[in-house]
Amino acid sequence: MNELRVSVKCRNITCMGPEAFQNFCELLMRDGGLRPTRHTSVEEQVARFLHIISHNVRNRTMSFFFYRSGETISRHFHSVLKAIISLEGQFLKQPNGSDVPPEILNNDRFHPYFKNCIGAIDGTHVRVRVPNEDAPRYRGRKNYPTINVLAACSFDMKFTYVLPGWEGTASDSRVMASALERNGDKLKLPEGKYYLVDAGYPLKAGLITPYRGSSTEPTYDVNTQVDIILACCIIHNYLMGMDPDESLINEVDRELLNETRNEEAGPVERNEDHSLGEYLRDSITSHMWHDYVANQM
Structure with a gap:
C-alpha cells in the first residue's frame, strides 16, 4: 500500500493520483467515519473499493489477490460505500x-x-x-x-x-x-x-x-x-x-x-x-x- 502513496501505479489501480488518493482516504476517515480494522488499513479498504468499481472486478478476484476472505472483502466494500454516501451533502x-x-x-x-x-x-x-x-x-x-x-x-x-x-x-x-x-x-x-x-x-x-x-x-x-x-x-x-x-x-x-x-x-x-x-x-x-x-x- 505504501507504493500507492507515491507511485504512478496509483492511477492505474484507483483512477486517481497518489495525492488525491491519500486525501480521499483522510476525508473518509475525518468526515465519513471510516476506520481501519485489526488487519486492514483504511488505504487498503479504499483502494480495493475504487479498483472494484472502476475495473468491474469481482469479489472472488479481489479475495485472491489481497489474500482476504470474500466476507472480509464484502464487508470492507460496504463500509467504504457507506462512508462515501455520507459525503453527499458535502x-x-x-x-x-x-x-x-x-x-x-x-x-x-x-x-x-x-x-x-x-x-x-x-x-x-x-x-x-x-x-x-x-x-x-x-x-x-x-x-x-x-x-x-x-x-x-x-x-x-x-x-x-x-x-x-x-x-x-x-x-x-x-x-x-x-x-x-x-x-x-x-x-x-x-x-x-x-x-x-x-x-x-x-x-x-x-x-x-x-x-x-x-x-x-x-x-x-x-x-x-x-x-x-x-x-x-x-x-x-x-x-x-x-x-x-x-x-x-x-x-x-x-x-x-x-x-x-x-x-x-x-x-x-x-x-x-x-x-x-x-x-x-x-x-x-x-x-x-x-x-x-x-x-x-
Whole structure:
C-alpha cells in the first residue's frame, strides 16, 4: 500500500493520483467515519473499493489477490460505500440561483442570454443486474435491465443533484416529477431560473436525452447498485476539484459521442412544460439574433 502513496501505479489501480488518493482516504476517515480494522488499513479498504468499481472486478478476484476472505472483502466494500454516501451533502450541492455562473458571466457568447441558467440536466439509463423475476420492471427501451437516473450538473462539470433508483421502465416524466415533488431530497428550481436540457425530460428549457452510456453490472443487490451510482457521482465531484484527469474526460466524451451517433432517438414526451421550453428557446434565439444583426450595422 505504501507504493500507492507515491507511485504512478496509483492511477492505474484507483483512477486517481497518489495525492488525491491519500486525501480521499483522510476525508473518509475525518468526515465519513471510516476506520481501519485489526488487519486492514483504511488505504487498503479504499483502494480495493475504487479498483472494484472502476475495473468491474469481482469479489472472488479481489479475495485472491489481497489474500482476504470474500466476507472480509464484502464487508470492507460496504463500509467504504457507506462512508462515501455520507459525503453527499458535502459534494452534491444545488445552486440557489443568487449568482450567475462564472462560465456564463465571463463569456460574451452566453451572457446575458443565459444569465438565468443555473446548470444543465440530463438523464441516463445505467445497466444493472437484477433477479429474473424483477427484470421486466427494469427492462425499458433496452433489451437489458437498467436504472433510470436523473442528474443535474453545474457548468464546471460537477454534479449538483442525482436521483438514481427508478426502474428502466419508468417514464422520463415520472422520474422528473419525482425529483421535483419529493418530500426530502428534491430537485430545486429557484424562481426565474432554469436548466439547460436536451431531449427527454420536460423542464422549462426543453427536454433531456434519455440515454447516456451504460455502466458495469456488479454482483450486488439493486439497492447497493443504486448507492454505487451515487457514490460514483460523489467521487467524480471530488476528483474534479482535486485531481481532474483531462485524458479520461476526453475518453468519456468520445465514448458518449459514438454512443449518441449509434443510439436511435426515443419517443419525445410532449406536454405543457415542453411547450414552455420551446418558447424559452425561441425567445433566447430571437434575442441573440437581434443583437447579432444590430452589431452588424
